[in-house]
Amino acid sequence: MQRVLIDEQRILLTQAAPGMVLSRSVQLPNKTVLCPRETVLSDDLVLRLMARGIKRVHIRGTPLPGNHQLGFSGRRERLHEAFSRVRHLDHLATLEKVVEHVLVRRA
């Protein structure tokens, strides 16, 4: 997966809103540029990109809050809290370990 820069977000085009600024150009698979970076998105532009089959865009900054802003330790803490009431059941304790293992591997 392409690594996302710290001052940008990769979002689905269905999440795009007018006023967001492209941090990377939008290209077709054949590398034809549809929109250069720094373009300010408008409703019309989003619709036209959708019509061309574009699914994702990179936008400047982090205007949409989400789980990605939690660090690894924050996510692991939340995982432990979520499983705290079912950990006494062996199969659910195992599932918690599986999720934690994946989190650790990706950290």
Add this chain to the structure above:
Amino acid sequence: MTQPLATIAARIMTLPTVTFARTLGKLDRLLQDGEIATPIIASVIASDPVLTAVILGRAAIVAPGEVTSVNNALVVLGTATVHGLVKNVRPLPEPCQQAVAGIWSLANATAAMCRILGTASPVLRDRHMPEETMHALGLTHDLGSMVGHLLFSGEMCRANARLVGEPRRTFASLLQEELGAPPALLGSLWAHHLNLPPLLVRSMHHQDNPLLAGEDTHGPMLVQLARNLVKGAGFAPAHDPYVDPFDAAIVEGLGLSLGDIQHGMERFFDEEEELALYEGALLFRP
């Protein structure tokens, strides 16, 4: 004090269909354009639990079999009918937006996980369950929580407050005591009213105990496993942040190994970056 089930059902029948104004505006523009491909329109609808339920329910009236995919529903109904249905959906009231955004985020994460685990499950592969159906199962499974926030917010708040001090209880059991119905029942009552296909209604109704779903337990089992895994992965709504206890037979019944689940989690986290932004996108104000 609990309410009689008949009273709860009657109130649910008066519930207007509501969702985020931003989604409605976007769909209105897409449907007005006339040149936008149907799969693009379907992808926007298929990220919204209420719109998906309304459209699948309407398609079930005119189609001979069960319609459990938004793409199929769009073909059955035609974009003009869908545009009419979208125009009848009202914007979500401001005070509910934060809570419902959290529920929509869980719904989309569960839908993604249902698709990932469902395609890995040899049992579901043998049953030829389409990916879009798995997505719809996960997306619509928690409509009951939205019904709760819109119609029974006091009871939802009391159940949530008790959850903190009663660690052996689940949110569903506490809402049952406060209101007289858990989210699963609220959702399935509304789903009946919207005429959703039986497969989706069963999965909603039996999400707390899929093994009671009779002959067809696989849909509810898939939903329960996917929902609890994504809650553990950080997509739990504020009113119900804990993983619920469920039977070990659920994982076995789907024929999934721990390796399958680990691989599924990897795939889920690959998609998660975008899912994590879903809630923020709904509440985004430029």
